[in-house]
Amino acid sequence: MRTSRLEAFSDGVLAIIITIMVLELKIPESHDLSGLLHDTGDGLLTYLLSFVWIGIYWVNHHHMFHLVRHVAGGVLWANLALLFTLSLLPFTTAWMDESAFARTPVVVYGLNLTAAALAYLVLQKLIIRHQGAESPLRQAVGSDLKGKISPFFYLAGVLTALLVEHAAIGVAFFAACALLWLIPDRRIDRMVHELEPVD
């Protein structure tokens, strides 16, 4: 089976997930700036954060399937599992907002990000196994530095939310990890080269 329809369906689902979160934004009760900041300020920030996360997954999904020609049944379901974990993001985002960054909702948000990362990893592994020895995807992700670092950010965010008094600080780790993905790869490569001794 060709990948065009899997891509089209995933695009549709991601387009909806990335957009419906705006429906969760509370209209400020007062009609001035302080009303906007007080009633919707947190909501706007977490909307931006979750928008960026879905954007990251869309960009990565886009790159990954650029290297895939055909898909088998298992890949379809691994892709659906990824979409399922991402589709929970509007819910966990809304809960985190409504609780004003209470401990449990922040932890659940972090676990949601972790679940999506795991689902993405499984999808990647399945495609590589299906492509066999000459897998172009395996070569492309060979030095997937960001993918290897990200789990530590999630872990740090979840642990911080659990241990520190102000759980909102945990969100900073999730935001930092998102920023990491926004930096173009070349710049990271250069950073790594500067830090490591050249062979």
Place this chain on the structure above:
Amino acid sequence: MRTSRLEAFSDGVLAIIITIMVLELKIPESHDLSGLLHDTGDGLLTYLLSFVWIGIYWVNHHHMFHLVRHVAGGVLWANLALLFTLSLLPFTTAWMDESAFARTPVVVYGLNLTAAALAYLVLQKLIIRHQGAESPLRQAVGSDLKGKISPFFYLAGVLTALLVEHAAIGVAFFAACALLWLIPDRRIDRMVHELEPVD
């Protein structure tokens, strides 16, 4: 007419149906795990169940139209009928949740699944008739074991919900049937071969 636009439109509708159900998830009132489990636990499980069902239909729809090159007017409408029955799933899921698995909503959910299965069957029959004697779809669905077994699960689920005191047990049959579809076909074939005497 080529099938590309029918597929694109169906993908759009299915992407929306599979995603908007997350809007129905109630944000927990308290900010701890017990609040999440108590207020949203059932909702998350039925969301997962309905997500899997829509996923099954998308995968099957995907496979079916893989074997179709051209569509006539009747197929367009049979496809719309299938989308209509599936579009009711967010509604019946929400009602079942809100009623905490009361008898009637569980039965209505089962009937919704049955209606979707019938609409899918009609769509399949129309395509096969339209393709004529050499229909590749007819050959592909020749031994559509899952399709033949599924109605018994729906019936069992609906009857259980009607007769047993805890109607939620009926949902177990719908979930079991969904699991059946998740098992790759080869494994089912092998199971059947093991049970049946080899000719």
Place this chain on the structure above:
Amino acid sequence: MRTSRLEAFSDGVLAIIITIMVLELKIPESHDLSGLLHDTGDGLLTYLLSFVWIGIYWVNHHHMFHLVRHVAGGVLWANLALLFTLSLLPFTTAWMDESAFARTPVVVYGLNLTAAALAYLVLQKLIIRHQGAESPLRQAVGSDLKGKISPFFYLAGVLTALLVEHAAIGVAFFAACALLWLIPDRRIDRMVHELEPVD
């Protein structure tokens, strides 16, 4: 410009319009059949009616752009105008439901259908003018019997809603007109041939 992206965008908008109406369905307050019929019965019927209308427009849009290769700026905007009138249908449907078929909402629903029909006509005219003397679309719609009859149904529905005590009767005309579009064209042709003297 090629039509593929206009079709994809229209498919997206129509897929959303046809599906979000299900969000307007009220979850029944009680958990039995009488609750379903009383709280959601009208809603389900008008949802089905509006689903069929959007379906009719999708099928016709599909057929029309089958005969179009390139589009100019004016056609893009006429298409957006059609999508705008159709996007109001979830709103007018919800108002009609909530008012239990009061006079004004039924009339507004009829005017919404009329506005969509006019926008479709303008879109068709623009494409034909753009295609010039050899327009394949002009030949295809040459004997567009349904298109010519439909306005009388809308008019009859609106007038009935205005004049008769039970405005809901006006909805019967809108439903009858939708049924007319579901009948395959050949059958209508035959009916016309039987009624008219053969030349």
Place this chain on the structure above:
Amino acid sequence: MRTSRLEAFSDGVLAIIITIMVLELKIPESHDLSGLLHDTGDGLLTYLLSFVWIGIYWVNHHHMFHLVRHVAGGVLWANLALLFTLSLLPFTTAWMDESAFARTPVVVYGLNLTAAALAYLVLQKLIIRHQGAESPLRQAVGSDLKGKISPFFYLAGVLTALLVEHAAIGVAFFAACALLWLIPDRRIDRMVHELEPVD
């Protein structure tokens, strides 16, 4: 990377943004025309205005990517930034409506339009830089008169909302600017030619 998937995803997001605003329309409480005008009148007008704005961006996006063959990572993110600013439009539209055109919400609506215009400009610049010296997009936007005039309309609208007693008057500038984009380019060219002395 080819642009087809970027276009498909953008179409999906824009289709959702342009459509979900209809969910924000309040169903009138009474069932007569005065109820419709009083409860939903402003909402319908601003829905139309925001629908036209999203339509303008879709048409321009469509034209722009008509001249683009390949996209790099930066363009993907600039495109997501544009979609983000546009995705806020349903929120700012709803706030402006609910406040009955209070000063701050009208100003925020104008700033939202400005942010979208800036994001569009950045996206355009990035593509032109990526295309290099022979950029077909640079030639096409060479005399982008509308793009150059629009910021003055936004500024005038925001300033009017800030300074005049009835902030709603500021919205007139945003509507006028939208109208400007609806006028086909040739007519504007002619107007400019008539006003300027011929060389």
